[in-house]
Amino acid sequence: MDRHALHQPSSSSSSIPATANTVWTDASPLLEVACKDLRDGELIHVDNFNLYAAMSALEIMDPKMDSGIVNRYCSVDEAIEDGVAPVPISTDKTTDVQCMIDIMDHLLTCEATWHKGHSLAQTVFSCAYLLRPERTSSHALLHSYCKVIRATCKAVITVVSDARTHEEEDLFTMAYGLPLSGDGDEKCLSLLNAVEENISRQLRACKAPSSKRKPLEDIEPLQTNFDLEEGYCKALLCRLRFRKHFFHVLTCMRRPQGRGLELARKHIASCISELGVILKSAEFLMSNAHGTCEDATEDRTTASGHQAIGFDASLNSRISAPTPPRSIKILSWKKAIEYFEKLLHDLDIICSYPLDPSLEVLLRFVAQFQKAQPDLVARAHLQLLLVQDGKLYGKCPMFSLIIRAARLPEVFLHHDIQKNEYVVQLGQLVINMLKILCTNAAWQRRKLGKILQDWRVIYVQIELAFRKDFGEGSSISNGDNASARILKHILIWVDEQTYWISHRFLILGFELELYSPSEYCMVYWYLYVVLIRLAEKTHLKMTVSDGSAKQKGKKRKDSPKELARDAKIPPAISFLQCQICLAEGLTVLLAALRNELMVLQSPSPFNSEHEVKYVLMYMVVNIIIHLNNKEMFQNIIEFQMIKRGNNGYSLHK
Incomplete structure (x- = not known):
């Protein structure tokens, strides 16, 4: 505290400058007495004190605060x-x-x-x-x-x-x-x-x-x-x-x-x-x-x-x-x-991208590109390349991108349903997602956590519109109504994309080193759950698309070659299956280390890990899963049994 401010007997004397003959009085006893009368959170201040003035105050003679102190020239x-x-x-x-x-x-x-x-x-x-x-x-x-x-x-x-x-x-x-x-x-x-x-x-x-x-x-x-x-x-x-x-x-x-x-x-x-x-x-x-x-x-x-x-x-x-x-x-x-x-290397990677209209390929490219931690200028160029005038690469409308991502025939690219209010909103969500994926990892994770709710809301809105227009019992196999078929495919894709965003959200936590070793078991369990749901939705999308394509052809007896082709695991599902096994194995391993050897534990003097981390993360996962535990694990079991008897393979052991 400035010593001139300690001795102020009156408002008139405060303006009198100190001289060599000024007598100074030690105000420490006065301050000690005042401190004893203060309660927690209180402080000594003059009448004109306020928080705004305190935050706006500059520390004189400090080069970081007083920009004029190190100035050699005025202009x-x-x-x-x-x-x-x-x-x-x-x-x-x-x-x-x-x-x-x-x-x-x-x-x-x-x-x-x-x-x-x-x-x-x-x-x-x-x-x-x-x-x-x-x-x-x-x-x-x-x-x-x-x-x-x-x-x-x-x-x-x-x-x-x-x-x-x-x-x-x-x-x-x-x-x-x-x-x-x-x-x-x-x-x-x-x-x-x-x-x-x-x-x-x-x-x-x-x-x-x-x-x-x-x-x-x-x-x-x-x-x-x-x-x-x-x-x-x-x-x-x-x-x-x-x-x-x-x-x-x-x-x-x-x-x-x-x-x-x-x-x-x-x-x-x-x-x-x-x-x-x-x-x-x-x-x-x-x-x-x-x-x-x-x-x-x-x-x-x-x-x-x-x-x-x-x-x-x-x-x-x-x-x-x-x-x-x-x-x-x-x-x-x-x-x-x-x-x-x-x-220049990052810009060269951007320029070498073949401008593929497939959203799946694009998302894989952006995720791989972000692993090199490109700086702001390179990421800005990538975003401007991807989104131009509300279109992908400036030439591919968002509706056509969604149609391809949902594995619908290109005959629907110009369908009037693209004017639907919710479909237009979905296209804007895709644009926002692409822009978010071009930001740095910390900003990206923060924004992805926020748009999860938007994707869930648009799913519910499209689902309600579908039920209102076509009824509860509408089937994908009924090809008479093209709008119903498009909406049904889009619903499956939106669900799949929501799980992809949640998976990206969890993975970015590892890249940013946000998890402590004691949290790894919990995070891998969440990854395990999300990956199973992602694999389930991806497989459902492929099955529905393949089933719709087969219905267009003539019914004939399947040849041995076709049966062998059907029994083959799609590469996308196979990759997800590997990730599921890794997440499950790491979850069990970390749980065993924690329970048997008492390692990877960090007791907190405050709230427990369950209260601080589990409850908060369960709220995020609950947005994307929207099922209770019993229904979720029942779906996991059913998913493991998909095509076991018909196609000869299982997605999970």
């Missing part, structure tokens, strides 16, 4: 006047090129740090050259590079904003009035190509034999040291080409209906190749670095190890955010290279 113009971002960077051409490469490298590390969720103002736009675009017009190389950086940032922000995945990192898309769009930025590639061509000519000139060098003497060299000309030309070219190809990747992947994916893959390959050249240039740049290098070699933000010119993280502190700025650490140069390599 960008003041920093420029102080020589933070000179143009030209240096009068010596060799030093100018070295500094330009350092700026390129540091911007790359700032961009990777921004992609990781930090503020754009404190990372990429900590560069004074980007904040005043008009100042760089006399420096062609710096001017063109700054333009493509701004255009790239704008493209990334647009992708993440359109995908609405920025809720994970609220600071990502906030530009705070930063100059993302400069005059002529739409021509950034043409300017970059002109600079690249000029440096390419300089490289060819320095590599030419002495006999052919005379005709090339009119080409001005990049810098004054001829022995270093080739190395600096190559270092600049690989960085310029990476920027060019990366911008092409972003633009090609935004083309509607996936039309630019093949071209994007070519640019991705070029980006990865240029990153390799950039890494190789580090040895040359470090050996010829100017000035003093950074102390920590591993944490350096440039290939040369030298600190880049023109950067100050406090330049945008006044406009950085509506909240106190974070204390961030820029990624190292090597980690930035590794980040972009992973990002």
Whole structure:
């Protein structure tokens, strides 16, 4: 507590400043007496105290709370006047090129740090050259590079904003009035190509034999040291080409209906190749670095190890955010290279996807893709590819996706039932599910737990509509009513999809390490139950679909080949059967370890595990199972007996 606040005899004396002759009184005894009179939860405060003021208060002189304490400059113009971002960077051409490469490298590390969720103002736009675009017009190389950086940032922000995945990192898309769009930025590639061509000519000139060098003497060299000309030309070219190809990747992947994916893959390959050249240039740049290098070699933000010119993280502190700025650490140069390599690899996986209209294949692809833990930018591109204008890939309506997923004939793709209110709502649920599956694991699990109720509600609504329109005794085998058949198939598929979501919800708990060892037995038991129900619904969907297809054909005596084919376990069911056996085995194993050897137990001084975990998780499972225990296990037994006598196989031992 401030000592000035301890002694306040009157409201008038509180405004009198303390002097050297001020007599201070120890208020500790007074505070101790007041504390004895306080009950639990009470505190000493003045009359104007409130919670809002307490939460909004800033801790003065703390750099994390008081953004002005570490400010070197009050404005960008003041920093420029102080020589933070000179143009030209240096009068010596060799030093100018070295500094330009350092700026390129540091911007790359700032961009990777921004992609990781930090503020754009404190990372990429900590560069004074980007904040005043008009100042760089006399420096062609710096001017063109700054333009493509701004255009790239704008493209990334647009992708993440359109995908609405920025809720994970609220600071990502906030530009705070930063100059993302400069005059002529739409021509950034043409300017970059002109600079690249000029440096390419300089490289060819320095590599030419002495006999052919005379005709090339009119080409001005990049810098004054001829022995270093080739190395600096190559270092600049690989960085310029990476920027060019990366911008092409972003633009090609935004083309509607996936039309630019093949071209994007070519640019991705070029980006990865240029990153390799950039890494190789580090040895040359470090050996010829100017000035003093950074102390920590591993944490350096440039290939040369030298600190880049023109950067100050406090330049945008006044406009950085509506909240106190974070204390961030820029990624190292090597980690930035590794980040972009992973990002390009993830984007290449997205571009290589064949745009299969099957929802089952799509869900398997997304689940596998998420195992690599892709970052925000890659996941945003995936979501925009999957959902465009309310359609899958921008060309496949949700109703046709549902029809295929429910294993209905394509003759129903244009049926009028797609205008049904509940079918339209189901299509929106599918869109929401696809968007959720493109978020990070933590956000995904949270949202999946919430939409389980929505899927159960839509199931009940469609079921009630089916009974109202077609009665209780409607049979799938009655092919006279196409609407009844479609709704019946959709009901089975919705039930199956609900169990798939619940299975995904439980599995994500393992990936996020949310379960303690003492909870594994319970979680595997839930997985065992959900997998059995999922296998049951999947098998029912296949059986109904195959039965409907057979009814269309002529009745004839089954041949031995057809009988053998019917007896074969479908791959999807076989895979689920393996998962069921694993879940059951792990449940029994963990239960035995717990009961016999008294391991994997963690007694709590508070509520028991049954109260905290079992009751809560049973509520979630109850949403998807909607059966009591007796009915559930009866269904499990019946499921084990399905086709045992007819097809010669059992789904579970």
